[in-house]
Amino acid sequence: MSLFEIAFSGEVVTGADEAQVRANLARLFQADEKRIAQLFSGRRVIIKNRLDAAAAEKYRAALTNAGARVEVAPMPIVEEIDLAPPPAAAEKPSTDASPVEKRVSVAPRDEVMAAFMNVDAPDFGLAPVGADLQDQKAEVAAPKVDLSQLTLAPVGSDIGEEKPEAPAQVPDTSHLKLV
Structure with a gap:
């Protein structure tokens, strides 16, 4: 069974007044101006969303009558993945170099904690x-x-030497005349 969603991007049908469409949608959704x-x-x-084809068409028709241009699109299919169960302790490879971890067993104190009864967790202590x-x-x-190879400058001396400023080059203007 295909499921559909109704999307609106703020567009109105051709020839409709946007103020009137806003009023129609406010009345239809029983919503405030905000x-x-x-x-x-x-x-x-x-x-x-999550509408069958008949319900999606009903929504589309109602919103189009109100003056809103809506899009009816099929919902994306979400694939469910079954996760593999955690490996059992017998399936784990044992190495002599790894330290042996203590495991915790939890006795449930109520219905909520009963969900954690078979949890395999290390005992951090x-x-x-x-x-x-x-x-x-x-x-x-x-x-x-x-x-x-490094030395220190004597106390009070400047670390860097100032470079003398280059004299400004005066351009030759002897060939210019005022007319």
Whole structure:
């Protein structure tokens, strides 16, 4: 069964007065002027979705009679995907180098928690009060840089030398005459 959606982009049918169409839609949707202004913003607004063909045609006819130009489009098909169940503990490859994790089993205290009864989660545990939770950072050794070729300027001296300004070049105007 195909499902349809009704979309409106703020366009009116040919020969219709926009103010009259706004009033018709306000009466049809029982909406205030603010909501009607949102419909006429120029953006494509989905008015109704998940309609069968007969209901979509009924909406289209009612909105066209009100003076609104609407688009009836089939809804995009959303494919449902079944997720694979999580691998069982027996299927997990075991390596000697990996640490063994403790697992938590939760006893449900009410209906909501009963949904989490068969959750396989690692036991992170709780740290004792006052324990530092951040791992210690390794000390970083300062890089060894050879600075023997560098020297320091004496105290009070300028680090950079000022470059003398180049004298301005005066153009030769001897060949020009005033007429």
